[in-house]
Amino acid sequence: MPKAAIFDIDGTLVDSVDLHARSWQETFAKFGHAVTFEQARSQIGKGGDQLLPVFLSQTEQDDHGEEMEEWRGQLFKSEYMQLVRPFSTVPELLRRIRDAGLKVAAATSAKKSELEIYLEIAGITDLVDVATSSEDAEQSKPAPDIFQVALKKLGLDGADAVAIGDTPYDAQAAGKAGIPTIGVLCGGFTETDLREGGCIAVYPGPGALLACFDASPLGR
Template sequence: MPRAAIFDLDGALLDSIDLHAIAWHEAMVRFGHDVSFEQIRSQIGKGGDNLIPVFLSESAQRDHGEELDAWRSQHFKAKYLPLIRPFSAVPDLLHRARDAGLLIAIASSAKRDELEKYLDIAAIRKLVDVTTSADEAHESKPETDIFEIALQKLAITGSCALAVGDSPYDAEAAGKTKVRTIGVLCGGFTENLLRQAGCVEVYPGPAALFARFEETFLTK
């Protein structure tokens, strides 16, 4: 049985992916880039440091990459963050994991101030042992920094933990640190994409994980 469960937030515990994609799309358009919502949507799960280079040339990144990211962040907080809601049974799932003896970590590509708000939106602040945000990492998912920091804070190795995430980028980052990943479909990525990225199991969302907890790798 693993000693810790490492959860992503956006798309895994919170219904926020489309809202992030809309904010990124609007930022791209504002700064003169013809990038569709669908193109942006496929990249959500990465931090801005890895998302922006997909769509901006090196010269554009130098010219206004940081400004675009800052505008997107403020725009998202003002317009879309208040609309975020948790998926069903999120506190129940974390309570169940704690009752099973697991430490609980949050490993998110969100910035620290956003992560703090997310913990309250999901009503899980008191259920979490450690958190890791983009502010602590040199590079965001799908690079390993966020998971490596979470493991250091938990004082365990990757083989002693299990991740829960909604995107291929979660599974890729976790896999590089020897952490197995349970995928959830509520973030909008297909089961095929999640399994290709390395997910050992796939469930519809937190409520299904809670209902079938004893069957999952969280207990094995």
């Protein structure tokens, strides 16, 4: 039996991936870069430090990368955050996990201020024992830093936890920290994407994971 479940947030517990992609697309256009919605969406799950190098040269990053990240953050908070909605049965899933004796952690590439709002939106602020955000890590996903910080806060080794995420970047980051990952399809990546990223099991979303809890890697 694992001792903790470590959740990604965006696309896993709250429906925000398309909103992040739109805000990034708008930001790239603002700064003169032609990036499509689909291109931006394919990188959601990474923090800005990992996303920007996909589309910008090092010179462009040095020139206006930091300004872009700040502008995108403000845009998301002012225009898109209010549109974020939770996926169904998220509180019920976390309660089931806690009833099974596991700790619950949140590990996200989002900023701490965003994380706190997401937990409120999902109705799980009181159900999360440990939370880590991009401010806790030198590099965001798919680097393992955020998961390593979560493990340190939990006082556990990677093999004692299970990660739950919606992107291959979650699985890659968790895998580097020695944590097996359950994938969920509600963030928009395919089962093939998730399994190739390293997921050991894949479910449609939080509700399906709850329904199959006893047979899942969380309940074994």
